[in-house]
Amino acid sequence: DVKVTQSSRYLVKRTGEKVFLECVQDMDHENMFWYRQDPGLGLRLIYFSYDVKMKEKGDIPEGYSVSREKKERFSLILESASTNQTSMYLCASSLFLGGAGREQYFGPGTRLTVT
Amino acid sequence: DQQVKQNSPSLSVQEGRISILNCDYTNSMFDYFLWYKKYPAEGPTFLISISSIKDKNEDGRFTVFLNKSAKHLSLHIVPSQPGDSAVYFCAAIVGGGADGLTFGKGTHLIIQP
Numbered sequence: 001d002v003k004v005t006q007s008s009r010y011l012v013k014r015t016g017e018k019v020f021l022e023c024v025q026d027m028d029h030e031n032m033f034w035y036r037q038d039p040g041l042g043l044r045l046i047y048f049s050y051d052v053k054m055k056e057k058g059d060i061p062e063g064y065s066v067s068r069e070k071k072e073r074f075s076l077i078l079e080s081a082s083t084n085q086t087s088m089y090l091c092a093s094s095l096f097l098g099g100a101g102r103e104q105y106f107g108p109g110t111r112l113t114v115t
Numbered sequence: 116d117q118q119v120k121q122n123s124p125s126l127s128v129q130e131g132r133i134s135i136l137n138c139d140y141t142n143s144m145f146d147y148f149l150w151y152k153k154y155p156a157e158g159p160t161f162l163i164s165i166s167s168i169k170d171k172n173e174d175g176r177f178t179v180f181l182n183k184s185a186k187h188l189s190l191h192i193v194p195s196q197p198g199d200s201a202v203y204f205c206a207a208i209v210g211g212g213a214d215g216l217t218f219g220k221g222t223h224l225i226i227q228p
Contacts, residue, residue: 004158033215042204042220043159058215090158102147102208104216106158 003027004107006091012113019078021110023091032074033092033104034058034066043090049074081114088112118142119207121219129227134192136222138205141186145207149216150179150190153202162203163190192224200226 007022025032033048035058045058049068063085067075074093078085088111092104120139128134136150146167151159165172165179165188172179178191192199205219 009156035215035218040220043206043216043218045215045217048215092158103149103161103164105161106151109156109158111156 004091004093004105006089006107006110008110009108010111010113012115013078013081014115015082017078017081017114019081019112019114021076021078021089021091021112023074023076023107024072025074025091025093025105026072027093027095027105028071029093029095029105030071031094031096031104032068033094034064034074034076035090035092036060036087037090037109038087046076081112083114086112086114116141117220118145119205119217119219121203121205121222123222124220125223125225127225127227128195130197131194134190134195134199134224134226136190136192136203136205136224138188138190138219139186140188140207142207142209142217143186144209145217146210147208148179148181148188149206149208150177151204151206151218152199153204153221159204195224195226197226197228200224 004025034046035043037043047066049055065077090109091107094104149164150162153159163177181188202221204221206216
């Protein structure tokens with residue numbers, strides 16, 4: 001079974017702090033993704049990575065950056081947290097981007113509150 | 116501009132009956148569709164997928180139907196069980212997946228005893 005883990009289930013940070021969210025997958029997947037989920041808006045893609053050190057912007061990258069130094073690890077960074085970044089953050093991984101095997105497997109999520 | 120739409124925010128179904136969740140899409144470039152189930156405070160769990168070259172895919176109690184001409188897909192759960200109560204997300208992806216998954220806003224399925 002694919003396992004995607006996230007470093008924290010709950011985080012509370014202050015406005016202006018730098019925040020790191022870590023994600024690790026154990027299935028040697030090429031692709032990793034960061035989403036946020038907000039009520040009434042569904043899941044929205046922030047960034048994804050298709051290889052080590054490679055990244056692509058998703059639909060809502062503003063205020064975020066990412067880092068992928070190792071294949072199994074993908075980090076989301078909030079450079080200066082703001083209250084509108086209070087959300088549930090979900091990490092996912094997939095084997096392929098095309099053809100079969102595009103299913104994305106999600107971690108349990110990190111509920112971030114910025115005060 | 117929502118490319119994947121789930122127009123029913125919630126659906127209530129009696130235990131043992133069929134649950135039908137609907138999803139419409141606008142982007143004709145989507146070629147792979149997925150359904151996810153999500154419990155509160157957990158990440159989405161992949162349920163079932165279908166390629167655009169098929170019109171039906173079945174896995175146990177779950178069947179997904181795709182009508183490409185209508186740009187519509189549906190998830191059927193038969194029979195519905197109490198553990199099926201969750202939020203269901205429809206998602207779609209373009210071949211190559213350079214944009215990741217595009218999700219609908221979800222339908223909250225409630226199974227009544």
